[in-house]
Structure formats: structure tokens, C-alpha cells
Amino acid sequence: MSSIPKRIRAQVWAEAGHRCEYCRTSSRLIGMPLIIDHIIPKSLGGSDERENLAASCYRCNEFKGGKNDDIDPETSQLVPLFNPRLQMWGEHFAWANNGSHIIGLTPTGRATVVALRLNNDYAVAARIMWISKDWHPPEV
Numbered sequence: 001m002s003s004i005p006k007r008i009r010a011q012v013w014a015e016a017g018h019r020c021e022y023c024r025t026s027s028r029l030i031g032m033p034l035i036i037d038h039i040i041p042k043s044l045g046g047s048d049e050r051e052n053l054a055a056s057c058y059r060c061n062e063f064k065g066g067k068n069d070d071i072d073p074e075t076s077q078l079v080p081l082f083n084p085r086l087q088m089w090g091e092h093f094a095w096a097n098n099g100s101h102i103i104g105l106t107p108t109g110r111a112t113v114v115a116l117r118l119n120n121d122y123a124v125a126a127r128i129m130w131i132s133k134d135w136h137p138p139e140v
């Protein structure tokens, strides 16, 4: 059971517009509630404070796991993963192919795309369907 009070969880989701703060997927499109991600994982000492909490889909949270940094595929450097409390999505990521894919614009963006598998086959297939209905991509 989560130690995050229900009021705080509701605030995190509302402030994120009910979208995953990593892949931007709407909880309404996937028909599932988002979950609370610890940006710095608890296993690495991350706190339950608001500044360490983000709205995440299950998939992004699962792939992020206990990671706080990963390798930028372009420079092979270990870099911090995207922090939705400190960084702007649109500065680190962009939609490509009409919105079916997310590209990383920075070392952090590129490392996060790989680490969280933001372009995994299931996500891309869903986005292609949403694009055909004009439900996607969301504004950055």
C-alpha cells in the first residue's frame, strides 16, 4: 500500500493533467489510473515529498524501476533521467512521425527514451490508433 496520502496523489494526477509525465499518455486513453512515481526512487533514498513525485503510467514506472540515471545512446555517458519536477518535457523530448514516436532532444531525453522504452511496440501501436482519431499527440 502506498504511503502517499490520497489527497497528494490526487494533486499529482490533476497537476499532470492525468497524463503520464514521461510518455504523456492519458489515463483516459488507456482506461487505467496513473500511479505515483518516485522520481528519485525510494531505493536510492528518494522521499515521499511532493517534489519527488510524478504521475506515471504503469509501463513507464515499471521500466524506470530503481533507476535514476542511464546511458545516453549518443554519447555513451551516464546521465540523469528526466525529472518532471525540475525539467520541461518539451525541452528534452519531441514527438516524431506525427506523434507515434518520442525522440530525445538532450542526453537526458535520449537516455530516458531508452531506459523507459518510450517507443515500445505497444505504445507506438496505440499512438498510431489515437492519431487516427485525433486524440494524440497532446500539446507539449
Ligand SMILES: [Zn+2]
Pocket: 020, 021, 022, 023, 024, 025, 056, 057, 058, 059, 060, 061
Ligand atoms: Zn508513461
